[in-house]
Amino acid sequence: MHLTISQLFARITATGLLAMASFSSLAQDTAPQTIDPGLMQSTRAIATQMLTELGQKLKAAVSTDGPLAAVSVCKEVAPSLASTLSAQHGLQITRVGTRVRNSKIGIPNAWQKEALAKFEDRLQQGEKPADLEYWQVAKNSSGQPELHYAKAIMVQPQCLACHGTVQDISAPMAEKIKQEYPEDQATGYSVGKLRGAVVITRPL
Ligand code: HEC
Incomplete structure (x- = not known):
């Protein structure tokens, strides 16, 4: 032609x-999909600290005051630890669930849903739960780059009293949960299932 x-x-x-x-x-x-390894490491450490401290507080509360009183650890201690860590490190940290008890703070947004879906896939493929993390660099609404980081939260035996099946949850506990969270979806879990993620949004 x-x-x-x-x-x-x-x-x-x-x-x-x-x-x-x-x-x-x-x-x-x-935005560029590379990230300073030091920043990545500190983000991971903050997520781990959140999980470790919560786990310790939960265990202590269950053993001193019993599981009913420990509901307040999940209800009050988790959000207050999250806001302390957020302020301390200049980022936002919170927890989201695959099914949710507190629909005001626990529902994953789009990137967090993607992270949870990827975790489910990777668990199916036999990956170790401890290795399950996800990150991406995105821009916030004002065009500034930020890191989105998620670390998987797995169901352990000590979670079942409040997130397990009907057999695991005592009648008074079921009653308390129903009173405080009438729209609760976060039961029926068994050990080793994905419960949710610690999620961090960090300005870059
Ligand atoms: C004593 C009862 C109790 C135990 C034990 C417990 N939880 Fe919870 N969990 C709750 C309550 C109550 C909430 C809602 C907290 C709130 O209001 O933000 C919750 C919320 C959560 C959330 C946030 C998402 C959502 O559904 O709102 C995650 C994630 C979670 N729990 C994981 C766990 C894991 C993992 C364990 C075991 C290591 C565990 N929980 C043990 C009572 C409990």
Whole structure:
């Protein structure tokens, strides 16, 4: 096929514009997907600290005051530990669930749902729960890059009194949960199942 000079020129310009358009949309949507290893390590350490401290407080509360009183550990201690860590490190840390008890703070957003779905897949493929973490770099609503980090929370034996099946949860506990969380969805779990994730949003 023969093209005149002006046809050829028009084609080249069109291709160039297309390329520019796709390049600029790429530049807008994707922030660089590399992250300083030190920052990654400290983010992971903060998530681990949240899980470890909660686990210890829960165990202590169950053994001194019994499981009913320990409900307040999950209810009050978890959010207050989360806000202390958030303020201390200049980030946002919270917990989300695969099924949720507190629908005000526990429902995962889009990237957190994606993280949970990936964790379920990776567990199916036999990956060790301790290795399950997920991260991405994204832009917030004002265009600033931020790190999205998630670490899996697995169901352990000491969780069953409050998140297990009907056999695991005592009648008074079921009653207390129903009173405090009428829309509770976070029961029926067994040991080794994915319960949710610690999620961190960190400005870069
Ligand atoms: C004594 C009862 C109790 C025990 C034991 C308990 N939880 Fe909870 N859990 C709760 C309550 C109550 C909430 C709702 C907290 C709130 O209001 O934010 C909750 C919320 C959560 C959430 C946040 C998402 C949601 O559903 O709102 C996660 C994740 C979670 N628990 C994981 C665990 C894990 C993992 C264990 C075991 C290591 C555990 N819990 C043990 C009572 C308990």
